Amino acid sequence: MIHISHLTKTFCSASALSNVNLEIPDNAIFGLLGTNGAGKSTLLRILARILNADSGEIFIDGEKLTDTSKVRQMIFYLSDDQYYFPGATPQTMLFFYEKMYPGFDRERFLKLLSDFQLDSTKKLHTFSKGQKKRKSSFPSILRK
Incomplete structure (x- = not known):
């Protein structure tokens, strides 16, 4: 409750x-x-x-x-307007998520990047809106 x-x-x-x-x-x-x-x-x-x-x-x-x-x-909040650190890539967000979420699962993160065919070195601001949504939902689905 x-x-x-x-x-x-x-x-x-x-x-x-x-x-x-x-x-x-x-x-x-x-x-x-x-x-x-x-x-x-x-x-x-x-x-x-x-x-x-x-x-x-x-x-x-x-x-x-x-x-x-x-x-x-x-609790995880997913906004319509995504914010990422300037110049962030999935790789830099991986390091951030590992520090912010104690139960973060690195192996699953990397598998999902591969499954969604997302380049870990590509800047997030260049991703499509759908790609950004999939990427930003990772913390909530990666807890052990």
Whole structure:
């Protein structure tokens, strides 16, 4: 279960989330709907620990979500707009993923690169949108 309590996030003077309270039960399919700027992506980025909330708490299966909590490893955020380090290649992202994800499986990463016929030395910004999506989903499917 995901329990969100009094979550608030502002950017300069703009309020992205204001005192959000939400509970998502186990085994539920849950959708976030709202207009552009409603805070959907901000909420997901906070859940993935890409952003920090200004205030509030998140609990997953009763454990508080922090940068060091075990439940953090269960979350991966895949945005429509991919960001990679300037000049990054699959090879440089491999090193990054190995440092960021303790259960990262190098052999499976290399096998998937081969299966998808992705060049490990080619700069990611030159990949097609479909290739980028396949590549960016690797961390979530490569945990042991």
